[in-house]
Amino acid sequence: MVDNKIPAGPLDTKWKNYKGTVRLVNPSNKRKLEVIVVGTGLAGASAAASLGELGYRVKAFCFQDSPRRAHSIAAQGGINAAKNYQNDGDSVYRLFYDTIKGGDYRAREANVHRLAEISTSIIDQCVAQGVPFAREYGGLLSNRSFGGTQVQRTFYAAGQTGQQLLIGAYQALERQVALGNVQMYSRHEMLDIVKVDGKARGIIVRDLVSGELERHFGHAVLLCSGGYGNVFYLSTNAMGCNVTASWKAHRHGAYFANPCFTQIHPTCIPVSGDHQSKLTLMSESLRNDGRIWVPRNAGDDRKPTDIPEEERDYFLERRYPAFGNLVPRDVASRAAKERCDAGHGVGSSRQAVYLDYADAIQRYGRAEASKRNLGDIPKEAITGLGRDVISEKYGNLFDMYEKITGENPYEAPMRIYPAVHYTMGGLWVDYELMTNIKGLYCLGEANFSDHGANRLGASALMQGLADGYFVIPYTIGNYLADEVGKANETVNHPAFLEAEQRCQERIEKLMSIQGRQSVESFHKRLGKIMWDKCGMARSEEGLQDAIRQIRALREEFWSDVRIPGNILEMNPELDKAGRVADFLELGELMCLDALERHESCGGHFREEYQTPDGEALRNDADYMYAALWENRGEDGWALHKESLVYDVVKPSQRSYK
Amino acid sequence: MEHYSMDLTLRVWRQRNCTENGRFETYQVSDISSEMSFLEMIDVLNERLLQEGKEPIAFDHDCREGICGSCSMVINGRPHGPWKGTTTCQLHMRAFKHGDAITIEPFRADAFPVIKDLMVNRSAFDRIIQAGGYVSVNTGNAVDGNAIPIEKDKADEAFAAATCIGCGACVAACKNSSAMLFVSAKVSHLSLLPQGAPEKASRVLGMVAQMDKEGFGSCTNTFACEAECPKEISVLNIARLNREYLAASLAGD
Ligand SMILES: Cc1cc2nc3c(=O)[nH]c(=O)nc-3n(C[C@H](O)[C@H](O)[C@H](O)COP(=O)(O)OP(=O)(O)OC[C@H]3O[C@@H](n4cnc5c(N)ncnc54)[C@H](O)[C@@H]3O)c2cc1C
Ligand code: SF4
Ligand code: FES
Numbered sequence: 001m002v003d004n005k006i007p008a009g010p011l012d013t014k015w016k017n018y019k020g021t022v023r024l025v026n027p028s029n030k031r032k033l034e035v036i037v038v039g040t041g042l043a044g045a046s047a048a049a050s051l052g053e054l055g056y057r058v059k060a061f062c063f064q065d066s067p068r069r070a071h072s073i074a075a076q077g078g079i080n081a082a083k084n085y086q087n088d089g090d091s092v093y094r095l096f097y098d099t100i101k102g103g104d105y106r107a108r109e110a111n112v113h114r115l116a117e118i119s120t121s122i123i124d125q126c127v128a129q130g131v132p133f134a135r136e137y138g139g140l141l142s143n144r145s146f147g148g149t150q151v152q153r154t155f156y157a158a159g160q161t162g163q164q165l166l167i168g169a170y171q172a173l174e175r176q177v178a179l180g181n182v183q184m185y186s187r188h189e190m191l192d193i194v195k196v197d198g199k200a201r202g203i204i205v206r207d208l209v210s211g212e213l214e215r216h217f218g219h220a221v222l223l224c225s226g227g228y229g230n231v232f233y234l235s236t237n238a239m240g241c242n243v244t245a246s247w248k249a250h251r252h253g254a255y256f257a258n259p260c261f262t263q264i265h266p267t268c269i270p271v272s273g274d275h276q277s278k279l280t281l282m283s284e285s286l287r288n289d290g291r292i293w294v295p296r297n298a299g300d301d302r303k304p305t306d307i308p309e310e311e312r313d314y315f316l317e318r319r320y321p322a323f324g325n326l327v328p329r330d331v332a333s334r335a336a337k338e339r340c341d342a343g344h345g346v347g348s349s350r351q352a353v354y355l356d357y358a359d360a361i362q363r364y365g366r367a368e369a370s371k372r373n374l375g376d377i378p379k380e381a382i383t384g385l386g387r388d389v390i391s392e393k394y395g396n397l398f399d400m401y402e403k404i405t406g407e408n409p410y411e412a413p414m415r416i417y418p419a420v421h422y423t424m425g426g427l428w429v430d431y432e433l434m435t436n437i438k439g440l441y442c443l444g445e446a447n448f449s450d451h452g453a454n455r456l457g458a459s460a461l462m463q464g465l466a467d468g469y470f471v472i473p474y475t476i477g478n479y480l481a482d483e484v485g486k487a488n489e490t491v492n493h494p495a496f497l498e499a500e501q502r503c504q505e506r507i508e509k510l511m512s513i514q515g516r517q518s519v520e521s522f523h524k525r526l527g528k529i530m531w532d533k534c535g536m537a538r539s540e541e542g543l544q545d546a547i548r549q550i551r552a553l554r555e556e557f558w559s560d561v562r563i564p565g566n567i568l569e570m571n572p573e574l575d576k577a578g579r580v581a582d583f584l585e586l587g588e589l590m591c592l593d594a595l596e597r598h599e600s601c602g603g604h605f606r607e608e609y610q611t612p613d614g615e616a617l618r619n620d621a622d623y624m625y626a627a628l629w630e631n632r633g634e635d636g637w638a639l640h641k642e643s644l645v646y647d648v649v650k651p652s653q654r655s656y657k
Numbered sequence: 658m659e660h661y662s663m664d665l666t667l668r669v670w671r672q673r674n675c676t677e678n679g680r681f682e683t684y685q686v687s688d689i690s691s692e693m694s695f696l697e698m699i700d701v702l703n704e705r706l707l708q709e710g711k712e713p714i715a716f717d718h719d720c721r722e723g724i725c726g727s728c729s730m731v732i733n734g735r736p737h738g739p740w741k742g743t744t745t746c747q748l749h750m751r752a753f754k755h756g757d758a759i760t761i762e763p764f765r766a767d768a769f770p771v772i773k774d775l776m777v778n779r780s781a782f783d784r785i786i787q788a789g790g791y792v793s794v795n796t797g798n799a800v801d802g803n804a805i806p807i808e809k810d811k812a813d814e815a816f817a818a819a820t821c822i823g824c825g826a827c828v829a830a831c832k833n834s835s836a837m838l839f840v841s842a843k844v845s846h847l848s849l850l851p852q853g854a855p856e857k858a859s860r861v862l863g864m865v866a867q868m869d870k871e872g873f874g875s876c877t878n879t880f881a882c883e884a885e886c887p888k889e890i891s892v893l894n895i896a897r898l899n900r901e902y903l904a905a906s907l908a909g910d
Binding site: 177 | 696700726782805809823
């Protein structure tokens, strides 16, 4: 079946040996090779910069007005690395093991081990670029813990780690632009890939300002276009996140792997009304110090501060004493849903639980008082000291909460609820990050590779930068070495003209519908179907129903959507329409994938498959594989499987108790 | 927090593209919830315009959580509106009351030409970064992260400068359309760190030269930028830039 190109040999030597023996392209030939990079978030910016440094001629594209605004900018909590600076028992093996286990044994060992090996170089690289990570008074780097681990390996820059890492990668990218190695196309959206003789050879993009289509040639094409969580409409993703680039590749034959593996993040600000356009994450780092609880008595309407300690249910600490509030995201989200479904939810919608900092404020306050030798001081003074500490650690998150809800989280517990956050699924790639289309690569959140059925906190940034800085610069040479000296197609090759024509026709078709309903309204309806039927809990009946509903919605879209304005101008509604049209196809595939996987694992929870105490029940005998979906156009999809082989880790029932 | 709903009169800048002239249009919106964000209020208006067969208002936005720097509106004369230290996307309708009139315009500056309605072209900022806003270190060159200890105060100061989101509100707030707050934040972030020190002089000269070339005005120390900056970047960065610029120019003579 599919060849995942995992190198032979013991797990911890695979990457070293691969690097030592992979074919290289000599510097003068690199200058003759063109690489297209779609997307300049962490994965794309780091790839484009590194390839530019190596001497390849790079063209990079993003739909925002600047690469610095990619969705990666919003990452809050941190980035993992197996540095073991804390001397608390961390190692490459432990990071590897935690990630495999956190992913509920649905990721490839070889990829994850490579990721853990590379993690340490990422931190070094970012520090060298001037990323201002948090530091201790001694001047050394500071760490904190994230869910699913028992060591402190997360590096961070207050609550805006993503912005600082992306600025680092963006600056490296702009340096290459200045040097003439990278050409940057902002406000450009990729609408199709161009295949010649089975190989990816270029892309069609639309200049979002002029509305014109353009053809671009590349010896290789890298898709670094991010995740597709916005298929749910409401998510923590930026408004523009979409699946279009991956979906077009999928339409050309690239396998889409594990599309139903989505991550629902436990700590987000709850929905406040129908007007809601997106959900805001409260970083997982808050679970380091915050305690999650609901009233012990269902329907208890008292103010949280009036509910006495013995009438509170700290349900994560109760159910998972070993990890407590730091269980992985899938586990925490389901536990919150379970409590709300049982009537213990809080707030006006009753779809929320408390995240409480009162204890942490007291604890830090007392520590500060003792550090400063203040002796016996009144409780208010302790509270004040504690608040200062909390404010230094999480201030921007607390401020954000207050801006959105109008409530002061230093005074009363925050209300939080799970929300769609990340997609583990994505384009299938082999060990070299190449899809099953030759010359087409996929990096970052857009690929399926490293997180199995559930991603641990602070490891998406790690993976995006590993892919871009340290994996692709090696693996791409293995393919491009064969392209040296071959004649290039020009962008007037029939394959380019046909692809452009297809894009043109689709745009014209969308514009010609002139129906009655807005793109946004379709997107909202799709999101609701996905959230209700393919969200935190899924069932056979629900998924079948969802597929029927999505098909009907898709038909309605193509006959009744209304797009104002013209093609040859800035037209955000048209941009959005193309993205939603692709989501309407992806949604069906996600439900199909969820339907076919008769087990629960990680973020995929099938109600039919659970243990007596409500934990996910995996079925390793039948489902220890990555599901690879091949698009068959009108005929739907065909399923291929890549078996997952565990040579080193012994899969077991995941337990955080 | 009590929630309420309100009716508002909006005066919004409409402009087809960078060559045509723009003008204000007035819209009435009703039943706006105090819980909505400002952009969600515009979403509501846009949905209505669509239903009426009109063109929705174009504006830049993406993260809607105050970090990407896309959103860029001048609200009642103030870039990002009335709340201190807040981007347009984080501004909530609690800031307004029933019956208010709100004027909404794009960030205005010669160096930020309007693309459409409230959307402007801020690519000048990228070109300023290209002129030196980086550390010249290729991937793979780095030493161990802890080999370069940095005093916490310095690191914190660099971080504070690095929180700039490149939105351009400082330019929009300035009567001279100066980009000094942005450029000084970028210069400070790197020059405060040992990693950025070797290129300190060429960086500040290059970035300032590019800033001038892009057509941003000069700084006359009115500090309007600091007052409107959603990340509360300090004007002390401007003083630092000036010192470094002077030192670099003298050394170059
Ligand atoms: C609120 C939030 C907080 C997070 N916090 C953390 C954290 O603390 N730690 C962690 O590890 N992870 C975190 N994550 C996850 C992490 O941020 C993302 O998974 C990661 O940044 C994705 O990076 P990327 O480079 O793959 O994609 P993105 O950053 O999403 O970039 C995608 C790029 O593709 C471009 N693009 C997309 N489609 C097209 C197209 N058709 N044509 C042209 N260009 C296109 C976009 O313009 C953009 O440049 C968080 C996520 C969210 C939502
Ligand atoms: S200095 Fe402030 S106002 Fe200016 S670009 Fe940076 S964040 Fe925006
Ligand atoms: S939309 Fe990102 S800062 Fe406002």
